[in-house]
Amino acid sequence: MVSRREFMQAAPLGALSLAGLGLAWPAAHAAAKTPRSVQDIPVEKMVSLAGDNVPRKPAQYPAQLAEILKETSDVGDSYLAEGAVGRLEAQFAKLLGKEDAAFMPTGTMANQIAIRLLSGDRSRVLLQKESHVYRDEADAVAVMNAINPVPVDGGASDGLYDAVAAAFAQSAEKPYPVEIGAVSVESPVRRLDGAAVSQETVSKLGALARSKGAGMHLDGARLLLMYGNKDFDLQRYCAPFDSVYVSLYKYLGAPFGAVLAGDKAFVAKARLARHVFGGTIYHGWIAAAIASKTLVGFDQRFTRVHAEAERLLGLLGAMPGIAVQRVPNGSNIAFLELDERMATGLRERLLEQDIVVGSVHEGRLQLTFNETILRKPVAAIAAAFSP
Structure with missing residues (x-):
C-alpha cells in the first residue's frame, strides 16, 4: 500500500497533464545541462508507464474538439x-x-x-x-x-x-x-x-x-x-x-x-x-x-493494453536483474524489483527510447499501464530496459 505522497513520487507525471509531465518547468531547470528529458519527447510518441492517462498538452484540446465538431x-x-x-x-x-x-x-x-x-x-x-x-x-x-x-x-x-x-x-x-x-x-x-x-x-x-x-x-x-x-x-x-x-x-x-x-x-x-x-x-x-x-472502443483498446502489459511483464521477468511483482486482482499496476546494475541509469536509458517511468525507490519501480503502451512493440520496450 502506498501513501498519496509516495504515489505521486512513484508517478511524477501525475495524471500526465502538462504540468505533471514537466513541460512547464521553470526556465532555470530547462537551461540545465542534462541528458534527454521528458520535454524532449514528442507527446504523441511517448510511451508512459507512469500514469493512467494518455499524456497531452493543453494545446491539443482545441484540435481535438475541432475534430469532434466536424462530426x-x-x-x-x-x-x-x-x-x-x-x-x-x-x-x-x-x-x-x-x-x-x-x-x-x-x-x-x-x-x-x-x-x-x-x-x-x-x-x-x-x-x-x-x-x-x-x-x-x-x-x-x-x-x-x-x-x-x-x-x-x-x-x-x-x-x-x-x-x-x-x-x-x-x-x-x-x-x-x-x-x-x-x-x-x-x-x-x-x-x-x-x-x-x-x-x-x-x-x-x-x-x-x-x-x-x-x-x-x-x-x-x-x-x-x-x-x-x-x-x-x-x-x-x-x-x-x-x-x-x-x-x-x-x-x-x-x-x-x-x-x-x-x-x-x-x-x-x-x-x-x-x-x-x-x-x-x-x-x-x-x-x-x-x-x-x-x-467509443475503449473496452477493446484497454483489453489490448492488458494483453500487451502481460507480454511486457513476461519479457521483463525473464531478464537478469528484474523480478516482476503483480498486484493480486490488480487492474493496471505492477512492480519491478531491480538489482543495482539494472536500476542504475534506467530512467535515462528509457528516455532515449521515448519511454517514461517513475522513480526507482529502494530498488523498486512501479509500472502503470495505459494506452500509450500500444505505441511501440513490447519487445522494443523490454529491450530498452537492458543496460
Missing part, C-alpha cells in the same frame, strides 16, 4: 442539459446497465451526493479505510452530509465482506443501535495499487446491504481500467450497486468531470442535489464531448 455541431449544453452532456449520460447509463446517469463536475461531488441520497435519514456509512471517500475528501461525509463514516478493514480482499458484516452487527447492538444507510466500495483502490474487489465479494456485499435496508455505492473512478481482467463483465460488476461513479479525466481524456449512474428516481434527485451544492455549471460539453469520443 457533429450539436454539442452545446445549457446547465448540463442536452448536447454532448446528454449523449454522454445516455452512453454511460447503457454501458453500466443503469437507467440513467448524470454529469458531475468532480468525482468528490459524485461520491458525496450518492452517499447522501442512499443514506437518507440513517447516520452511518461503511467504507474501506483506504478509500478515497475516507482518506481524500476532507471529511466531506461528515461536514457536508452530517453522516458518520465508519472505516472498515479488508481493503480489496475477500475479507472486506466479513469486515462489513461485522460493522453491521456492531451498529445493531443494543441498547443504542445505530442504523447504517449505505456501503461505499472503491474499486479499483488507488491506495492499494489498483487492486479491485472481486465480483464474488461485491455480489455478497450487495445482498448483505439489501438485507439490512442499506444502499450500495461504487466509487468506480478507475472502473474501466478493469477491462481485460479475466472474467470481468462491466454490467454484471455494477449490478449489485444502487449508484456508480466513473471519472472522465483519469483515462478518458477529458479535462474534468465525472458521471454518476443509477435508476431514474435516484439520478433525478442527484441532479437536484448537484444544483444545491453548486455543481450545475453552465457548460460541460467540452469535457463530455472528449470523454464520449474516447469511450
